[in-house]
Amino acid sequence: MCGISGIIGNDWEESSLDKMITCQIHRGPNNSAKFVDESKFVGLGHNRLSIQDLREEANCPMTDNSGNLTLIFNGEIYNFIELREQLKEYTFKTSSDTEVILAAYLKWGKQCVTKFIGMFALAIWDNKNHSLFCSRDRLGIKPFYYYYKNNTLIFASEIKSILAAKVKAEPNWNQWSDYLRFGAMDHSHETFFKDIYMLPAGHNLLLHNFELSFQRYWNVEDASIGIDTSDLKQSTDYLYSLLTDTASLHLRSDVPVSVNLSGGIDSNLLALLIDKHTTSDTCYSFTSSFEDKTYDEYQYVKTLKLNNITKLSTLTNFEDIPTLAYKLTKIQEAPFGGVPTIAYYKLHQSIKEHKIPVSLEGQGIDELFGGYTYTHPYHYADIVKTHGWTFLLQEYPNAAQYRKVIESIIEGHPETVSQDGTSHLRTQAINKEHLSNKNEQLKIVSPYSDNLRDTLYKDLFHTKLPRVLRMNDKLSMSQSIELREPFLDHRIVEFAFNLDNNLKINRSGGKFIIRHLMQNLTGGDSSYIKKLKMSVVTPQTTWLQNELSGWVESILNSQSFKTRGIFDTQVVKSLYADFKTHGSNNSSYIWQWINTELWFQTFIDQAI
Structure with a gap:
């Protein structure tokens, strides 16, 4: 790197x-x-x-x-x-x-x-x-x-x-x-x-x-796979062969290698693969940690049975955020993901302190195999178009709660939501000049005939993974750490887009084939079939509402923010007051205001 x-x-x-x-x-x-x-x-x-x-x-x-x-x-x-x-x-x-x-x-x-x-x-x-x-x-x-x-x-x-x-x-x-x-x-x-x-x-x-x-x-859409990708056993065996090969390839290095772990299935899978293939006497894993156990994934990492990996954690406190937010703005050169990105930056500082130049992470599985809950209605919409509502509700009883979303997808105007399914925008706070004469929707190509693969394609190549890859490259390289992505081996990507959608999402949720594989690898542990995707993994919303409210207000009340002309500051003030008083399931719009002001302060107001 x-x-x-x-x-x-x-x-x-x-x-x-x-x-x-x-x-x-x-x-x-x-x-x-x-x-x-x-x-x-x-x-x-x-x-x-x-x-x-x-x-x-x-x-x-x-x-x-x-x-x-x-x-x-x-x-x-x-x-x-x-x-x-x-x-x-x-x-x-x-x-x-x-x-x-x-x-x-x-x-x-x-x-x-x-x-x-x-x-x-x-x-x-x-x-x-x-x-x-x-x-x-x-x-x-x-x-x-x-x-x-x-x-x-x-x-x-x-x-x-x-x-x-x-x-x-x-x-x-x-x-x-x-x-x-x-x-x-x-x-x-x-x-x-x-x-x-x-x-x-x-x-x-x-x-x-x-x-x-x-x-x-x-072009991933041009790739073909020489197996029956609707057959669970064939597909699972083929995927496992790809995963073992890519794990072996990604461990090639003349310097020490570590692994970044979270409490999720993808991370567990990566750890098991590395644990099996590593030839190092001492391989370390690193996990972002928080004092509040509601958000602390290290408690789940500690339960994972590994033979050749020593587990370490890095603690992030709310006091770290203001200083590191300014630092990360310069490193990232663009808006970034808030507290999760800052916590991940601290994790890479810890890797550097341990003098390990290479680390592996498990990005891509959610985008490839339908891990995010908001993608599931797209699969349900495909089923409705093919088999009708009665069939869908018989096969997927929980789909009833998404009926309005499914209908909007079928009609061609789905709502933009965050990965946990909540709305993350407050466009009423934006000054009108930044809303006028613009496209009503993002123009993104849709190469597939079904809604699910189109939305996974969008996430993988446009709206989700590219920003994650940019953020993680910048923060890891700021610490001189090479961050590797085994699950983004193009052979795995080609397999995923050829895989039958019913092996991605079924009654038990998304990433079904990954859950099935994990059950096999862990000797029949059925908990992986039922394990839910964790949408909220940091205390960002709580901190912005409470501990960091003074810092947030210092930015929103600053003269530069008021005269920037991007936001209607009175609307911002009202929305933030409501956020502090009543809370919210999503704080992305608060972080968007902060991100924007810090970027302009860093790159436009000052000479770089």
């Missing part, structure tokens, strides 16, 4: 590239280096966090044996050992996955990325053809930001690095409107900064003769 940066064009200063590299040193503290061609048309910068082949020879920028190709790379290619067997014609000088990328590009060209199992953001300069090839992994686990103006391309792993190259920080009001009205973040190629974009997941970027072009190299 590293930081990459680059400037390509005729008129730029080398000092700008140096500042970009310095800005990302936390992403790669083991080595910083750059490549500038003789004509000073292209400059590539790199900060290395050494994970595979720790020798100096494996540093980036790395040039191939001919001296023509120069590579900078952030991420991991987990199947590099297997790929190396297919690239025997290349004379390797290292045992790194980085050099495998160069050899693969020489042999297969831009199609090489379709052979990678991993997470990556990379750039290859071809000096002979005077062209740049960039690529981002299929799920967008690794970031790639770019700015292109006046025939000059500037790109980096973080937006702050681009700003360091004399790009002015200005708000992108289109993105801010989507966030304020829909709570949408990281759902498109736009960022919260004007003229700074993200390379979409599963895409290549090419620059040649001052022409910038893009190519999508992976």
Whole structure:
């Protein structure tokens, strides 16, 4: 895991590239280096966090044996050992996955990325053809930001690095409107900064003769699986084979590896897989903890039976929040998830203190297999369209409580809700100028013929997972920790979207096939079949209502918030007073106000 940066064009200063590299040193503290061609048309910068082949020879920028190709790379290619067997014609000088990328590009060209199992953001300069090839992994686990103006391309792993190259920080009001009205973040190629974009997941970027072009190299909807995905046994066996293989691949490292655990099924599954495959004498797990047992997941982690993993916890208190909220705003470069994100940041501080450069987490299972309760009515709507209401209520008696939601889905206008099914927006607090002349709904492609897979697709590629991946990459890399995502192996994603929906959601709830697999792995423990998804896992709402109310009011009553012009401050004042007095099931709208003001204070009011 590293930081990459680059400037390509005729008129730029080398000092700008140096500042970009310095800005990302936390992403790669083991080595910083750059490549500038003789004509000073292209400059590539790199900060290395050494994970595979720790020798100096494996540093980036790395040039191939001919001296023509120069590579900078952030991420991991987990199947590099297997790929190396297919690239025997290349004379390797290292045992790194980085050099495998160069050899693969020489042999297969831009199609090489379709052979990678991993997470990556990379750039290859071809000096002979005077062209740049960039690529981002299929799920967008690794970031790639770019700015292109006046025939000059500037790109980096973080937006702050681009700003360091004399790009002015200005708000992108289109993105801010989507966030304020829909709570949408990281759902498109736009960022919260004007003229700074993200390379979409599963895409290549090419620059040649001052022409910038893009190519999508992976579509999950095109993938097929050679088994009967409506058969529970076949599907469970196939999924288990994928999970064991990806667990083994994700444990490849020349440095210590840990695992981030919560009290959920996904995390338990990851822990069991790692416990089985780890070869380390001491493998640690880390869990976010709170004093209030209502929100403390460590109490559930402690009951998990593991042979080779030592469990540790990190405590977050309400006193931590104000200071860390400002710090995380700069780290995140965009609105973030509040107390859960801050607690996760503290967890990675603890990992760093234990000098463990790599950790694994269990993101993706909920998005792939219908873990969130709000996705279930989409499945019910599909059943109604196919078999009618009577059949649905016979097979799923609890579906009756969602009748209005199901009807709205069938009619094509579902309500935007949080993961716990509650409404998280208070658009009446937004000034009218940010509501006018805008689309009434987010424009997101719907590639499938059924509602459930379309909403899972939306969550995975637009509305939920991308923001989580961005937040977790930024907070982990701020501590020089490489965070790996075994369940986002593209082979598992392709399997999930081919799996029969009835094996995702059934009477017992979502993630049925995962629950069934866990029951098998734990010797028939039926509690996993019945275990409910925990929607509220931090005391954010309680803290914002009580302990942190003074801090919240100091922001909402500040002169900058009042004169910002984004919110109707009188409506905000009234809504917050009601929130304190009567409470709420959801505090996302309170955090949205805080997030917005802190971002503008950090990036617009101050020089970064």
